[in-house]
Amino acid sequence: APNLYWIYEGVGNEYAGGRVDTEFIDKNRVQLSQDNGGTVLARVFEINEDGVKLIFSKEESYYRINYLNEIPEQGKFYLKAPLKVGTSWQEGETTWTIEGIKEKIKVPAGEYICIKVVGKSKDSTLERYFAKGVGLVKQKFIAGEAVVEDNLSKFGDAEKENNLPKKDLVIFYPSQNIDKVLKDEINETFKTGESLADKITNILKQDKYRVLSKDVKLLDLERRDTVLRLNFSKDLISGMNAGSSYEGLILDSIVNTYGNNFGVEGVIINIEGKGYESGHFAFGKDEVLKVKQ
Numbered sequence: 013a014p015n016l017y018w019i020y021e022g023v024g025n026e027y028a029g030g031r032v033d034t035e036f037i038d039k040n041r042v043q044l045s046q047d048n049g050g051t052v053l054a055r056v057f058e059i060n061e062d063g064v065k066l067i068f069s070k071e072e073s074y075y076r077i078n079y080l081n082e083i084p085e086q087g088k089f090y091l092k093a094p095l096k097v098g099t100s101w102q103e104g105e106t107t108w109t110i111e112g113i114k115e116k117i118k119v120p121a122g123e124y125i126c127i128k129v130v131g132k133s134k135d136s137t138l139e140r141y142f143a144k145g146v147g148l149v150k151q152k153f154i155a156g157e158a159v160v161e162d163n164l165s166k167f168g169d170a171e172k173e174n175n176l177p178k179k180d181l182v183i184f185y186p187s188q189n190i191d192k193v194l195k196d197e198i199n200e201t202f203k204t205g206e207s208l209a210d211k212i213t214n215i216l217k218q219d220k221y222r223v224l225s226k227d228v229k230l231l232d233l234e235r236r237d238t239v240l241r242l243n244f245s246k247d248l249i250s251g252m253n254a255g256s257s258y259e260g261l262i263l264d265s266i267v268n269t270y271g272n273n274f275g276v277e278g279v280i281i282n283i284e285g286k287g288y289e290s291g292h293f294a295f296g297k298d299e300v301l302k303v304k305q
Contacts, residue, residue, distance in 0.1 A: 225251030
């Protein structure tokens with residue numbers, strides 16, 4: 013369901029525990045974001061009659077990019093049908109087995125009846141406990157004398173509880189006198205389905221900023237290494253209706269707003285897959301414009 017979140021208490025490691033949010037959902041796929049205080053991991057799961065499978069993951073995923081349609085790069089079952097004691101499967105050197113379907117587990121969030129899944133390899137054991145309607149309630153990793161746990165402490169609807177994930181954004185926009193670029197720092201909440209790129213695009217259309225006209229569409233984007241490629245609809249140019257100095261400030265605002273919020277050094281502004289050409293300014297296809305911090 014949209015806007016669900018989970019908070020886990022960690023035991024045995026400073027990066028255990030953290031918060032998990034539902035970022036994107038489409039048909040039988042869901043993208044979850046896990047922030048453990050050290051990094052943010054995006055994971056895409058696919059749910060079907062065979063079970064629940066992790067098909068894609070992205071480390072250092074700070075920018076709410078939708079990966080649901082990425083080509084699956086893996087297929088690790090978290091739960092495998094039939095959901096009954098004894099169901100077993102192999103992944104690399106780890107053998108996974110459903111060892112219980114009515115395990116009573118107590119965690120800070122409460123008491124749950126869980127399916128117990130155990131993965132055993134030569135050097136370690138990983139136990140996972142899943143409750144119907146909740147998901148992962150407890151995870152326990154054992155390697156020698158080291159034990160690391162994630163125990164559910166809170167679970168709910170982030171929108172209803174006024175606890176949606178938040179992000180600090182910086183917005184650049186032309187001054188009314190059209191003589192400089194101004195900077196605004198804001199804090200925004202995100203619902204399931206809202207990407208960082210779409211959020212920024214909509215903010216830049218607001219009357220306060222007027223960097224983008226209402227008809228402009230961000231058709232797609234790609235973040236690779238230190239460069240962000242933006243591909244806008246042709247309305248970016250046709251809706252601008254600006255002299256050269258104003259257009260220059262608008263372009264600076266676009267480059268610096270997207271560039272700073274996506275943590276890159278350069279931004280490409282393409283128009284429907286081609287270069288940018290307005291009469292005042294011309295950039296070749298995939299020409300990189302430098303971000304000013």
